[in-house]
Amino acid sequence: MRLLGFVLLGYACYFLALIVFDLVAAPRAFIIWLWIGLGLIPVTVIISFIKHNLRQAIGYLLLGPLLLFIFVRIMPGYEFSGSEGASNFPTIQPGDLVVARVAKNALTRGEMVSFDTWQPTAYDFIRKRVHGIPGDSILVCDGVTYVNNYHFSLENNWQPVAFDPAKRCNSQRSRYLLGENEFFVLGDNQRNSWDSRNFGPILRQQIRHTALYTIHEDSHAWGSPNVTFLTRSFVMPEH
Structure with a gap:
C-alpha cells in the first residue's frame, strides 16, 4: 500500500507540472512530457517486482496507463479530441489529435473554436x-x-x-450585422463545410474551446511532432 501511495503521489506531481508549467501549450514539450509519463510505468513495475511480486507488478503495469489517460483527459482548462471529418481539411486531417484550451472572453478573427450546436448533428460539438x-x-x-x-x-x-462591387450574386445572397455576442464561423474547407452559411451566426455562450494546434497522425514517435498551429491572423486592410 505504501508503494501505491508513492505511485499516486508521483502521478499527481506529474499532472501538476503539466498545469503549472503549461506544457500542453507547446507541442514538443507536451509530447516529451507524455513520454516521461509513459516512462514512469516501467519504473513502477520494476520496483514493484523487486520489492513485492509478479502479481503486483502486473497490477501496476495496468494502473500506470490508466492513471496517465485519466489525468490527461481531465486536465482542467484543456480539451483533447480527434478530427471531426473533412470540413477543416487539410488543416485538420482524419486521425489527428487536436489540442484546445478553454475559450477566453475576447475572441479574434482567425481563431479555431469548438462550440455546441443547438441543432441535431452526429457530433457532440x-x-x-x-x-x-x-x-x-x-x-x-x-x-x-x-x-x-x-x-x-x-x-x-x-x-x-x-x-x-460589380459582382452579381446569382444563387445566394445573405447579409448579417453581428450583434454583441455573435460570431460567424466557417470550416477551412469552405467548399465542403456545414457552418454559419447554413445555420447563421453562433452565440458566445455556445463556444467551448479555442484550438491551439493539431498533432498529425503521421507524426514520428521520436523527435519533433508533425504539428499545424490552428490560429491565423486575419488582417483587415485600412480604408
Whole structure:
C-alpha cells in the first residue's frame, strides 16, 4: 500500500507540472512530457517486482496507463479530441489529435473554436474558424463569405480578397450585422463545410474551446511532432 501511495503521489506531481508549467501549450514539450509519463510505468513495475511480486507488478503495469489517460483527459482548462471529418481539411486531417484550451472572453478573427450546436448533428460539438466578430458586417455571395467586404480563405493563404462591387450574386445572397455576442464561423474547407452559411451566426455562450494546434497522425514517435498551429491572423486592410 505504501508503494501505491508513492505511485499516486508521483502521478499527481506529474499532472501538476503539466498545469503549472503549461506544457500542453507547446507541442514538443507536451509530447516529451507524455513520454516521461509513459516512462514512469516501467519504473513502477520494476520496483514493484523487486520489492513485492509478479502479481503486483502486473497490477501496476495496468494502473500506470490508466492513471496517465485519466489525468490527461481531465486536465482542467484543456480539451483533447480527434478530427471531426473533412470540413477543416487539410488543416485538420482524419486521425489527428487536436489540442484546445478553454475559450477566453475576447475572441479574434482567425481563431479555431469548438462550440455546441443547438441543432441535431452526429457530433457532440463542431469545430470551425471564427471569421466574423461582434460589429462585423457579413455578406455571403454565392457561398463566398465577405467580412467587412473582404474574403479570407486557406486557398489565398488567409490574405484579404476584396469584394468586387460589380459582382452579381446569382444563387445566394445573405447579409448579417453581428450583434454583441455573435460570431460567424466557417470550416477551412469552405467548399465542403456545414457552418454559419447554413445555420447563421453562433452565440458566445455556445463556444467551448479555442484550438491551439493539431498533432498529425503521421507524426514520428521520436523527435519533433508533425504539428499545424490552428490560429491565423486575419488582417483587415485600412480604408
